[in-house]
Amino acid sequence: MFNAVTNSVEGYKGMEVPYSIVSKSEECNNIAIILPGAGYTVQSPLLHFSTSVFLNKSFDVLQINYRYNDKAYDDFSMHEICEAISFDVNLIIDHVFRENSYENIYIAGKSLGTIPMGGVLKRDEFTNAKAIWLTPLIHREDVLKSLMESKNKGLLFIGDNDPYYTSERFEKAKQNPNVTAKLIPESNHILEYNEKTLESIDVLKRIITEIDRF
Numbered sequence: 564m565f566n567a568v569t570n571s572v573e574g575y576k577g578m579e580v581p582y583s584i585v586s587k588s589e590e591c592n593n594i595a596i597i598l599p600g601a602g603y604t605v606q607s608p609l610l611h612f613s614t615s616v617f618l619n620k621s622f623d624v625l626q627i628n629y630r631y632n633d634k635a636y637d638d639f640s641m642h643e644i645c646e647a648i649s650f651d652v653n654l655i656i657d658h659v660f661r662e663n664s665y666e667n668i669y670i671a672g673k674s675l676g677t678i679p680m681g682g683v684l685k686r687d688e689f690t691n692a693k694a695i696w697l698t699p700l701i702h703r704e705d706v707l708k709s710l711m712e713s714k715n716k717g718l719l720f721i722g723d724n725d726p727y728y729t730s731e732r733f734e735k736a737k738q739n740p741n742v743t744a745k746l747i748p749e750s751n752h753i754l755e756y757n758e759k760t761l762e763s764i765d766v767l768k769r770i771i772t773e774i775d776r777f
Contacts, residue, residue, distance in 0.1 A: 565618055572654055575647035578635060582655050585614065585624045593622040593667040594659075596683075598652060598676030600698075601632055603753060609697055612771045613671055622669070627655050631675070645705075649679040653686075660688060671695035671774075674727075674752065681709025693717070695774060696742075698725055698752055701732040710736040717742035718777050720770055722750030724757075745773065 567585045574580035583605075595617035599605050605614065605626040614624050629651055630636075631644050639647065670692055672680045677699040683689060696719040700706045710719065719742055721728050737744040747754055747766055754770060755763035 572651070572658055574629075574651035574654055578647070578651075580651045580655065581628045581630075582659075583626045583628065584659065585618060585626065587618055587621050591621065591623045591663075592665055593617075593620070594625060594663075594665040595622045595669040595671065596625045596627065596656070598627055598670070598672040598679065599629075600674035600676055603673050604628070607673075607753070608767050609754060609770065610671070610673060612767070613695070613774055616771060616775045617669065622667075623663070623665075625655070625659055627652055644675075645678055648675065649682055652679045652683060656683065656686075668692040669695065669777075671697065672699070673697040674700060677706050677709075678703070681705065681713070684709070684713060684715050689715070691715075693777060694742075695777065696720070697770075698722070698727070698754060699736075700727050701736060702727045702729070707732055707735060710742060711739050713739060713741055715741060718773060719744040720747060720754060720773075721745075722747045722752070722754055724749055725752045727752065745770075 565585055565587055567583055569583045571579050571581040597605055597610055599610055617624050668689060670680060677696055680694060684694060692715055694715045694717040696717060698721050723746060750756055750766060754766060
């Protein structure tokens, strides 16, 4: 039986940013932080089953449910969205960690959610954290730099049919000995195959198995 508590903070430029903490027990020293994509929510397959993996290991799971696709953000430039996500994610982590102490930390970001990961991993509390990079936006210099320089043990998944993938940048990320980079041939930005449902389920199972072992 899991307990879910939903809350929100006043984030970047006064925008409300909701988050949830899902837990299995009242006292826990372990936490997994889930940073979804712009349209790929925590209910989407990769993040839903990743959440299940951590709950089954008796982790608290912090789901940061920012909504940058909402009309309220229509006037934001991409630069402002990047500023907003970094500000909002760190604000919520500050809030949650002020009330709880965690020793074992994982952070999993999907697409847009990989933008603030590099900065978060530089926080003192995250020195020994493990990072899961799901379809990182490696076309961006900041994300690629974070991957190349990360001192945290990491796991990366990306497909070569992802519009943000290039072999050159993927190889650069692979050079970091702290990051285990996995290329899923022919898969797209949600790590699925176009018009191949059963094969996509097999990929999902393979990725979740790797996360479970990580």
